[in-house]
Amino acid sequence: MDMQKTALYKAFGLALSAALISACSSTGGVDESAASSEPTAIESQAADAQTNAVEAGAVAGQALEAQAKEAELALLELTVFYFDFDQSTLKEEGKDALKAHAAYLAANPSARVVLEGHADERGTVEYNLALGERRAMTVRRFLMANGAKAGQLQVVSFGEERPASVGHDAASWEKNRRVEVKYQSR
Numbered sequence: 001m002d003m004q005k006t007a008l009y010k011a012f013g014l015a016l017s018a019a020l021i022s023a024c025s026s027t028g029g030v031d032e033s034a035a036s037s038e039p040t041a042i043e044s045q046a047a048d049a050q051t052n053a054v055e056a057g058a059v060a061g062q063a064l065e066a067q068a069k070e071a072e073l074a075l076l077e078l079t080v081f082y083f084d085f086d087q088s089t090l091k092e093e094g095k096d097a098l099k100a101h102a103a104y105l106a107a108n109p110s111a112r113v114v115l116e117g118h119a120d121e122r123g124t125v126e127y128n129l130a131l132g133e134r135r136a137m138t139v140r141r142f143l144m145a146n147g148a149k150a151g152q153l154q155v156v157s158f159g160e161e162r163p164a165s166v167g168h169d170a171a172s173w174e175k176n177r178r179v180e181v182k183y184q185s186r
Helices: 002-024 041-076 092-107 125-145 170-176
Strands: 080-082 112-118 153-159 178-185
Touching (some): 041 092, 080 092, 112 125, 125 153, 125 178
Parallel strands (some): 112 153
Antiparallel strands (some): 080 178, 112 178
């Protein structure tokens, strides 16, 4: 990216220099009737520099668009969002990926998502089902606030019934406190 910026700055500098040269050229003492209608070498260089600058800018813009699209696709690959113990508040690290999902859903009205809420094994079955639902509803509200439509989103809670990790330790519990975004049609 830094190389692209450098190339863009160089092209812009050339175009600006060429424009200054053509603007500062002397007009006095020249018989205009004798002047040729063909561009001078300096004017041709200035025109070429401006064309190259525009082309370089377009290429840089296309590269940036491609990078942005690539980044958005990478964010769409993130489909599991984790929560702290006994919490249904979104963590900051998942928000960009959820915004990418919301943008995808907004751009694709036929896409449907199931938001599966999960909890670790601590707590009663009923409590964990309710906690899984609260977590999935938090994700649903965030997606809707960022462009997804209610009809595209279905919430399901599995509570502690479908653990991602079957251990009985802090590392396993951390993996089980989650919401999974599962596309039904993409």
